Amino acid sequence: xxxxxxxxxxxxxxxxxxxxxxxxxxxxxxxxxxxxxxxxxxxxxxxxxxxxxxxxxxxxxxxxxxxxxxxxxxxxxxxxxxxxxxxxxxxxxxxxxxxxxxxxxxxxxxxxxxxxxxxxxxxxxxxxxxxxxxxxxxxxxxxxxxxxxxxxxxxxxxxxxxxxxxxxxxxxxxxxxxxxxxxxxxxxxxxxxxxxxxxxxxxxxxxxxxxxxxxxxxxxxxxxxxxxxxxxxxxxxxxxxxxxxxxxxxxxxxxxxxxxxxxxxxxxxxxxxxxxxxxxxxxxxxxxxxxxxxxxxxxxxxxxxxxxxxxxxxxxxxxxxxxxxxxxxxxxxxxxxxxxxxxxxxxxxxxxxxxxxxxxxxxxxxxxxxxxxxxxxxxxxxxxxxxxxxxxxxxxxxxxxxxxxxxxxxxxxxxxxxxxxxxxxxxxxxxxxxxxxxxxxxxxxxxxxxxxxxxxxxxxxxxxxxxxxxxxxxxxxxxxxxxxxxxxxxxxxxxxxxxxxxxxxxxxxxxxxxxxxxxxxxxxxxxxxxxxxxxxxxxxxxxxxx
Numbered sequence: 001x002x003x004x005x006x007x008x009x010x011x012x013x014x015x016x017x018x019x020x021x022x023x024x025x026x027x028x029x030x031x032x033x034x035x036x037x038x039x040x041x042x043x044x045x046x047x048x049x050x051x052x053x054x055x056x057x058x059x060x061x062x063x064x065x066x067x068x069x070x071x072x073x074x075x076x077x078x079x080x081x082x083x084x085x086x087x088x089x090x091x092x093x094x095x096x097x098x099x100x101x102x103x104x105x106x107x108x109x110x111x112x113x114x115x116x117x118x119x120x121x122x123x124x125x126x127x128x129x130x131x132x133x134x135x136x137x138x139x140x141x142x143x144x145x146x147x148x149x150x151x152x153x154x155x156x157x158x159x160x161x162x163x164x165x166x167x168x169x170x171x172x173x174x175x176x177x178x179x180x181x182x183x184x185x186x187x188x189x190x191x192x193x194x195x196x197x198x199x200x201x202x203x204x205x206x207x208x209x210x211x212x213x214x215x216x217x218x219x220x221x222x223x224x225x226x227x228x229x230x231x232x233x234x235x236x237x238x239x240x241x242x243x244x245x246x247x248x249x250x251x252x253x254x255x256x257x258x259x260x261x262x263x264x265x266x267x268x269x270x271x272x273x274x275x276x277x278x279x280x281x282x283x284x285x286x287x288x289x290x291x292x293x294x295x296x297x298x299x300x301x302x303x304x305x306x307x308x309x310x311x312x313x314x315x316x317x318x319x320x321x322x323x324x325x326x327x328x329x330x331x332x333x334x335x336x337x338x339x340x341x342x343x344x345x346x347x348x349x350x351x352x353x354x355x356x357x358x359x360x361x362x363x364x365x366x367x368x369x370x371x372x373x374x375x376x377x378x379x380x381x382x383x384x385x386x387x388x389x390x391x392x393x394x395x396x397x398x399x400x401x402x403x404x405x406x407x408x409x410x411x412x413x414x415x416x417x418x419x420x421x422x423x424x425x426x427x428x429x430x431x432x433x434x435x436x437x438x439x440x441x442x443x444x445x446x447x448x449x450x451x452x453x454x455x456x457x458x459x460x461x462x463x464x465x466x467x468x469x470x471x472x473x474x475x476x477x478x479x480x481x482x483x484x485x486x487x488x489x490x491x492x493x494x495x496x497x498x499x500x501x502x503x504x505x506x507x508x509x510x511x512x513x514x515x516x517x518x519x520x521x522x523x524x525x526x527x528x529x530x531x532x533x534x535x536x537x538x539x540x541x542x543x544x545x546x
Contacts, residue, residue, distance in 0.1 A: 098392020
């Protein structure tokens with residue numbers, strides 16, 4: 001019997017939970033107190049209270065330690081509660097796409113796309129440049145822009161089910177498919193220009209103009225994408241030449257098998273089913289257009305309204321376009337109409353996120369409706385749609401379970417009350433080391449904290465009230481401090497096991513965590529070094545907004 005070289009992903013995560021619990025026995029408990037919330041604390045000494053009232057930064061104080069023991073088991077339950085939103089999101093997405101996939105619409109769409117790309121390869125200049133590279137680059141730039149502008153993260157889980165089969169059909173592997181959307185969005189997230197969930201919150205807390213320093217951030221975004229996309233293209237080219245070199249070649253048999261089973265036939269129009277789905281969707285779009293005749297798409301902070309925005313009658317335009325394309329696609333085939341539904345689902349997703357502040361609940365609802373409409377368009381009965389949804393949710397259940405497990409890591413660290421102590425110890429190392437060293441230490445601190453707290457907005461709320469005033473004391477601009485936060489928050493999102501989004505993405509793509517780490521590790525190190533270099537001009541040069 002062959003011995004397994006690597007532990008299961010569940011084993012790795014539970015091991016990290018145990019290590020986190022051990023740390024709570026050796027790291028003292030602590031917390032930060034600000035003047036605004038001093039009244040909510042009881043039992044403060046006069047010295048601590050006086051320090052808080054006089055200080056411009058939150059004051060750290062030791063608290064009673066709370067070592068974790070049996071909590072390593074209850075943390076799993078609490079992790080599921082904490083990550084319940086993402087877990088339900090994954091289950092609903094899985095069920096909806098299972099209905100969609102049963103129609104073979106995506107498979108036929110991929111076949112048509114591949115046929116189109118082969119046609120382009122007949123053009124000499126396109127063959128010289130490389131049609132495949134152009135396609136991959138355009139897809140990655142699209143998701144990178146989404147990450148940079150509105151902080152796309154959780155939304156990438158839904159696209160994994162589309163892009164992984166596409167990548168494998170093009171001769172690549174599931175890692176390439178994940179890189180096309182998840183890693184690309186992370187590159188944009190790290191080089192964010194208008195991301196309201198990181199830049200907006202961090203700059204607001206730091207007390208500097210929202211989205212100032214845009215010019216240098218745009219330059220950083222370009223450099224980060226050149227490096228990241230080049231790394232991915234180089235890997236993808238090697239895999240296309242010899243697919244067996246892929247570290248997930250065995251795991252990808254699941255996707256190759258699905259592709260082989262899909263066939264290439266086009267189902268003819270299913271009559272009343274497509275007509276009914278078309279009428280219901282069009283009626284809904286018209287109703288939403290009446291209720292929301294214009295939509296304001298924010299390219300900045302959706303709360304304060306700062307940043308750029310554009311106001312257009314988006315929903316009426318979408319309704320009119322759906323009327324035309326829906327009729328045309330129905331005449332061709334039911335599968336073409338289902339693809340039309342998928343296209344408008346993605347368009348409405350973008351409008352909802354940028355115009356109405358949608359998050360995972362609204363997005364899951366949108367894809368759930370898409371799944372039902374796709375089943376109806378194919379002429380499925382309600383019972384068959386239900387069975388397909390249950391099968392899809394069951395198929396993707398392991399991905400949802402591992403997200404809850406990963407949530408237990410954060411629960412242990414927070415309940416052990418050691419997060420503030422770790423931050424305090426790290427920030428104390430910044431005294432009298434010079435501007436360049438100071439901003440690099442801030443960068444390291446934010447990177448380390450990101451392993452514990454992968455949420456950008458939560459980390460900004462925790463660290464920026466401390467880092468921003470402290471940067472004044474050591475002579476580093478607050479804008480540079482925000483940049484250190486931005487890079488520290490962005491790069492490690494694609495490798496930290498505490499990220500529910502990463503674990504969810506890998507679960508859906510069926511990529512073992514250890515194999516992902518082996519592949520993405522060099523890229524993370526490269527990006528981390530690049531971030532350190534890009535921070536140097538923020539303290540050595542005169543930059544706009546710094």
